[in-house]
Amino acid sequence: MKVTLISIPVRDQEKALKFYTEKLGFIKKKDTPLEGGNRWLTLVSKEAQDGPELLLEPAPLHFEPSKIYQDALMEAGIPYTQFDVESVDMEYERLTTLGVAFNVKPTKMGIVKIAVFNDTCGNNIQLVEML
Amino acid sequence: MTFYEKELKRINATVYSNHEQIETVIGIRNHMDNNYGNELNLEYLSRVRFVSKYHMLRIFKRHYGLTPRQYLIDKRIEKSKERLKNGMSVTEACFAVGFESLGSFSTLFKTKTGKSPSNYQKEQFSRSILNSES
Numbered sequence: 640m641k642v643t644l645i646s647i648p649v650r651d652q653e654k655a656l657k658f659y660t661e662k663l664g665f666i667k668k669k670d671t672p673l674e675g676g677n678r679w680l681t682l683v684s685k686e687a688q689d690g691p692e693l694l695l696e697p698a699p700l701h702f703e704p705s706k707i708y709q710d711a712l713m714e715a716g717i718p719y720t721q722f723d724v725e726s727v728d729m730e731y732e733r734l735t736t737l738g739v740a741f742n743v744k745p746t747k748m749g750i751v752k753i754a755v756f757n758d759t760c761g762n763n764i765q766l767v768e769m770l
Numbered sequence: 771m772t773f774y775e776k777e778l779k780r781i782n783a784t785v786y787s788n789h790e791q792i793e794t795v796i797g798i799r800n801h802m803d804n805n806y807g808n809e810l811n812l813e814y815l816s817r818v819r820f821v822s823k824y825h826m827l828r829i830f831k832r833h834y835g836l837t838p839r840q841y842l843i844d845k846r847i848e849k850s851k852e853r854l855k856n857g858m859s860v861t862e863a864c865f866a867v868g869f870e871s872l873g874s875f876s877t878l879f880k881t882k883t884g885k886s887p888s889n890y891q892k893e894q895f896s897r898s899i900l901n902s903e904s
Contacts, residue, residue, distance in 0.1 A: 689897075716772025743775060749786040750796055750833045755774070763774075770796045 644681070646694035647719060648709050649760040652680055655695045658759055662737050663722075668692055677701075684722075699761060709761045716742055718755055718765035727752045727768040794819045795833045798826065802838065806845050807868045812838065842868075847882050850875070854891040863887065 649655035659665045665682035669692070672678055681692035699706035712719055724730045727745045731754050735741065742763065743755035752768045771779075786792060801818050802810060815838055816826040830838050846867040853863040864875040864887075879887045 714772075716774035718774070742772065743778070746778065746782075747786075748778065748782060749792055750799070753778075770799075 642691055644692050644694055645720065646696045647762060648698040648705055649695045649762075650697075650699055651760060652678055652695055652697055655758070655760040656680060659693070659695065662734065662739055665693065713761060713763060716755070716763060719762040721753075721765035721767050724766050724768055727754050727766050730754070730766055791829050792833065794821060794826070795830050798830060798838065799834065799841065802842050802845060806842060806849060807866060809868065809870075810842060843878060844882070847879060850879065850887070851883070851890065854887060855894045860887040860891070
């Protein structure tokens with residue numbers, strides 16, 4: 640068994656695609672139409688294009704518990720998932736300039752530095768740098 | 771303040787309150803990152819930070835979740851991938867990242883990546899040709 644995919648629930652796939660590619664810098668890998676305007680939409684990170692794919696799935700629109708769970712995480716400020724970066728401080732600067740809102744500024748937690756931003760699609764996302 | 775921020779604060783105050791210990795393990799990790807090509811044993815690494823060998827081993831594992839040796843192997847494999855990608859021969863890459871035997875390097879590489887070093891290199895080459903054509 641291999642890990643090749645992780646999924647993120649999003650409220651609007653097109654908006655998410657824009658945010659994750661234009662602001663975060665991911666690259667679109669697969670985009671297949673499904674029924675009802677839904678898409679199988681995956682991204683890869685620029686520096687690891689053969690790495691795991693990130694699925695932007697429209698679950699909150701079609702399955703109420705998914706929406707409730709997503710809202711509860713957002714309300715509590717808990718990140719849905721996290722991405723590795725070389726420098727949290729640099730990404731914080733870069734994304735802030737692009738208008739991305741952070742609710743946790745770069746913070747040291749033991750051997751890592753973290754920061755948390757709002758992905759505008761219903762999730763908090765954590766950036767992490769190993770020190 | 772959100773629930774998560776409160777939790778971060780609480781954990782920082784309880785789990786990560788020993789700053790000296792954290793600086794020690796970060797220092798050892800940085801030393802490995804900068805010197806992975808040299809011979810590095812526990813004895814030597816603990817001397818870098820003036821701590822006892824077994825204390826160092828214990829606190830490193832507690833914070834990074836890996837022993838220094840496991841961490842170093844992962845780092846060396848990652849660095850050998852970069853060198854293979856850039857066209858260095860398998861033998862050269864093996865010694866450049868600090869492994870002392872070609873046999874153990876190849877075995878470890880295969881275990882960690884699922885491919886032998888030479889197959890990994892072939893794949894990288896065919897991929898870069900594809901990229902330059904497209």
